[in-house]
Structures are given as C-alpha cells and as structure tokens.
Amino acid sequence: MIYLLAGPYLLWLTFKIVIMMKVERSGCKSDQICSKLVAHKNVEFIPDIDMNDIKKRAAELTTERNRITINDVLMTVLSKTVSDYLKEHTQDIETKFLRMACPFSLRAPPKFVGDFTMDNDFAIVNLNMRLVDSLTEGVKLINRDMNELKKSIEPVMLSFLIKLVMQLPEFLRS
Numbered sequence: 001m002i003y004l005l006a007g008p009y010l011l012w013l014t015f016k017i018v019i020m021m022k023v024e025r026s027g028c029k030s031d032q033i034c035s036k037l038v039a040h041k042n043v044e045f046i047p048d049i050d051m052n053d054i055k056k057r058a059a060e061l062t063t064e065r066n067r068i069t070i071n072d073v074l075m076t077v078l079s080k081t082v083s084d085y086l087k088e089h090t091q092d093i094e095t096k097f098l099r100m101a102c103p104f105s106l107r108a109p110p111k112f113v114g115d116f117t118m119d120n121d122f123a124i125v126n127l128n129m130r131l132v133d134s135l136t137e138g139v140k141l142i143n144r145d146m147n148e149l150k151k152s153i154e155p156v157m158l159s160f161l162i163k164l165v166m167q168l169p170e171f172l173r174s
Helices: 002-020 031-035 051-061 070-090 135-151 154-166
Strands: 097-105 122-130
Touching: 002 154, 051 070, 051 135, 070 122, 070 135, 122 135, 122 154
Parallel strands: none
Antiparallel strands: 097 122
C-alpha cells in the first residue's frame, strides 16, 4: 500500500512544503525580533531533570483510554514554556502553533530489553507544535496530536522524500 501511494504522496508533500507553507511569523520570528538577531550566541544550562519524576507524572496522567508517554509530558512542558515566553516577552497572545522540525523514529519498538539496534531510521517531520496554557489539559491535546502523527503515513513519506532528494545533484538539493 505504501509503495502504491508513494508517488502521488511524494508529489503532494513536495507541493505542500515548497508552495503551501508560508513564512512563519510569530513572537519568535517577528520582523522586530529578527532585526535584533546577532551572531553572538547565549547559552544557558539547566540542572538535570530526574526521569523518574517524568515517568511518575506520565503514569499519573495515563487513563484506560489514553496512554501518556514520557515524550508527551516533555513536549507539553516545552509547549507551555514557549507559550509563556511568548506572552511574557513578546506580548504574542495570537500564536497557537509553532512549526518545528522534529525527528521521528521509524524503527519498530523493541520487544524486550536488549532488542535494540543503532540504525538511523528516522524522518524529520514538520510538526505544528500546539502551544498550551495548562499542563494538565495540554498533555491530553499534545498526546492526541502525537498519536495522529504516529498513525500517519507522512513520516514514512518524508523519509522517502529525503532519500530521493539526497540522490539528486548538489545544485538541485540546495
């Protein structure tokens, strides 16, 4: 089925990425912010986050109908942090989604401990990350978005598209 859909879907993805995606303008990419960008980079380190706390929170939020993953919790924290930052520092209250390039693993989940290979089978997905105001309600929305992405054919097709583009001469790739 994937091979039957590959051609038309690759054309659709190319059209979507090249033609339909508009330049994103938000509190992060406004003309005012972009004019202040400089080559000097600022780096800030935060203390390590205990994974047991994240696992515990994911388990608390999991219901019979919805399994909340560690990634759902982390993505929700990131989403809320960016949302709060935009509201506080750029007065951007309009932006509800931010487009981000997100690695998406295409490997089959391991069946048992030790069933793991170090192959790089992944795709880069253009993810519209939902910006949330509440961690408790936001994790449900992020979980729904991620589950839709997991069931989508788009990550597989984006992987094919990357492989196809990498076969082209350099001047066409760029």
